[in-house]
Amino acid sequence: MGTLPGVIDHVGLDPQAAAGLHVDLDWLPYRSNFRDPVIARRAIDAQGHPLAHGEIAIDLAQVDQARFEAQVTEALRSLRAGSTNQDPAYVRLDQEFKPLRESVIWQFNRLFWQRLNEWQSASGRGSEAVPGETSDANNPQSIEDNVADFWTLLRDLDARGQLPAEIFALEIGVGTGERAAAWLDRFKELDEQCGGLYYSRLRFLLGDYSPATLEAALAAVHRHAPIVAVLSLDALNPFKTLSFLRFKILYIHLTNVYDNLPFDEMVRRGEGLYLVEVRPYLDAAAVQRLTTEHARDAEQLTDTMKRLLEGGPEAVHQDRAKGVAFWRCLWHALRLEERLRAVDPAESDHLPSGLSRSYLEDLLAGAPADARFQLSRGAAESFANTVPLLHPRGFLQVQDVFVTAMDAYRQEFSGPGKVDGSIVSSVNGALLRAVASRAGFDVHFAPFRYRAGSRTSVLYTTPRD
Numbered sequence: 001m002g003t004l005p006g007v008i009d010h011v012g013l014d015p016q017a018a019a020g021l022h023v024d025l026d027w028l029p030y031r032s033n034f035r036d037p038v039i040a041r042r043a044i045d046a047q048g049h050p051l052a053h054g055e056i057a058i059d060l061a062q063v064d065q066a067r068f069e070a071q072v073t074e075a076l077r078s079l080r081a082g083s084t085n086q087d088p089a090y091v092r093l094d095q096e097f098k099p100l101r102e103s104v105i106w107q108f109n110r111l112f113w114q115r116l117n118e119w120q121s122a123s124g125r126g127s128e129a130v131p132g133e134t135s136d137a138n139n140p141q142s143i144e145d146n147v148a149d150f151w152t153l154l155r156d157l158d159a160r161g162q163l164p165a166e167i168f169a170l171e172i173g174v175g176t177g178e179r180a181a182a183w184l185d186r187f188k189e190l191d192e193q194c195g196g197l198y199y200s201r202l203r204f205l206l207g208d209y210s211p212a213t214l215e216a217a218l219a220a221v222h223r224h225a226p227i228v229a230v231l232s233l234d235a236l237n238p239f240k241t242l243s244f245l246r247f248k249i250l251y252i253h254l255t256n257v258y259d260n261l262p263f264d265e266m267v268r269r270g271e272g273l274y275l276v277e278v279r280p281y282l283d284a285a286a287v288q289r290l291t292t293e294h295a296r297d298a299e300q301l302t303d304t305m306k307r308l309l310e311g312g313p314e315a316v317h318q319d320r321a322k323g324v325a326f327w328r329c330l331w332h333a334l335r336l337e338e339r340l341r342a343v344d345p346a347e348s349d350h351l352p353s354g355l356s357r358s359y360l361e362d363l364l365a366g367a368p369a370d371a372r373f374q375l376s377r378g379a380a381e382s383f384a385n386t387v388p389l390l391h392p393r394g395f396l397q398v399q400d401v402f403v404t405a406m407d408a409y410r411q412e413f414s415g416p417g418k419v420d421g422s423i424v425s426s427v428n429g430a431l432l433r434a435v436a437s438r439a440g441f442d443v444h445f446a447p448f449r450y451r452a453g454s455r456t457s458v459l460y461t462t463p464r465d
Helices: 004-011 015-019 065-081 105-114 116-123 140-159 178-193 211-220 222-227 238-245 284-293 298-311 320-333 357-365 377-384 406-410 429-439
Strands: 021-026 038-044 050-059 167-172 202-208 228-232 249-255 264-269 272-282 335-342 370-375 390-400 417-419 422-424 441-447 457-463
Touching: 038 065, 050 065, 050 335, 105 116, 105 211, 105 298, 105 422, 116 211, 116 320, 140 178, 140 249, 140 390, 167 178, 167 238, 178 202, 178 211, 178 222, 202 211, 202 222, 202 238, 211 222, 211 228, 222 228, 228 238, 272 284, 284 298, 284 320, 298 320, 357 429, 370 406, 377 429, 429 441, 429 457
Parallel strands: 021 050, 038 335, 167 202, 167 249, 202 228, 249 390
Antiparallel strands: 038 050, 264 272, 264 370, 272 335, 390 457, 417 422, 441 457
C-alpha cells in the first residue's frame, strides 16, 4: 500500500495546499453506505467561494490495497482541479450540492417505509429484519420491567386520586407490532393478577406513517383489539395528529425511530465550523449495471429516479417486480459526493427549529477541536412535538443509538449508513438535552442492560421542577 506522503509527492500537489490537507480515517461499520473507499471533500466559504484547504476521507473497511494508491491519487488530483468528481463516466443525480437534510436520500427513505411490503418481498426477508438484523425493542425482560414501571406510576396516581378515567399510552414507529403485543400481554397478565384494575381503562395507540406497518402491527395485537387504535402520523410531528390528547398521555415509547429521521452533519476543524453538503451520484460500474441489467439509458437515470420517488416502482416499469428490482439496484448503488461549506457566525438555518446559535455554541464547548457530528434536527423536532402530549406525570422513553457526549464523535463513525432500504445514524443526545431543557424536561440516558454488547441506550424524561 502506498503512503500518503509518497502519493502526494507523486501527484505534485502544491505545498501550500498539501499543508492544508486534512486526512480523515474512518472504519464504517455499515456493510452498505454512501461512501466510496476514498473520497475528496472540497471546502468553500459561506458565500460559496473555494477555500485553499480540503480533505481526503478514507474508509479503512473498504480499502483495497491494490487500488489504494490510484484512488488516493485521483482524490488528490480532483482537489487540485477544484472539483471532487471529475470522472465523466459518473452520473450526477442532482447538479446542486445540498445540506444532508435536503438530500434525495430522504425521499428514498420515505419510499421504503411506504412500500415496505414490496421491498421485503423482493429481498426475501421478513419484517422482523427491518431496519436491523435484531432489535432490542422486543427483549422480554426489558418489556416486563417497562410494564412494571408503568404499573407503579398508575398505582401511585390511583392512590392520590389523580388517575384519569382513560389511561392513554402511545407507541410511535411500531415496526412489526411484536413489541406492542408483548407489552399488552404482560400488562393484561399483571392486571389480572391484581384484580383487573386498569386494563379495561387502557387506550393503547399505535402510530406510524407506513400503511403496511400499521396493518402488520394491528394484526399482531388482534387479541387486544378493543383497547387498541392505529393512527397514521408523522414521527416528526405527532402533536399535529394527536393535539386532542395534549397533557393526557401517560406513556410514550419509540424504538429505532430517531435514528431514521433527517439530520444535518457538521464538521469542526480547529476554529472553523462547516456544514456538510452532498450531491448524489452513481459510479461507472453502477451506471453500467443499471443500463445493461435494467435497460436504462445513462442519460435518463436522473429522470427515472425522480419518477420512482414520485410514483413508486410501477412508475418506472409496467412490471412492478422489475420496477422494484430497479429501485433496489439504484438504492444500493447510490453514493454521496461531499463538500464542506463554512458556516457564517450569524447563520442559523442549519439549526433545528426553536434553537438559537447559542445552543450550538454550548454543544461545541464540549466537543473536540477535530470532529464530525450530527445535528439531529429530525429527532429534536420529534421530541419537541411529542412532549406536549405528556400528562404532567407521564414520561417519554426512547430506545436508540445515542451519542450522549460530544467528545464521543471523534471515537467512531456515527452515520449515515444504509440498512436494507432505509437510513440509519446515531442520534445526538447532547442536542436533545438542549431541546428538552427548553421544553421543561430533563433527559437521562441509561445503557440497555438486557443484552451484552448492545449499542442501544434508553432515553427517558423527567419534568423539571
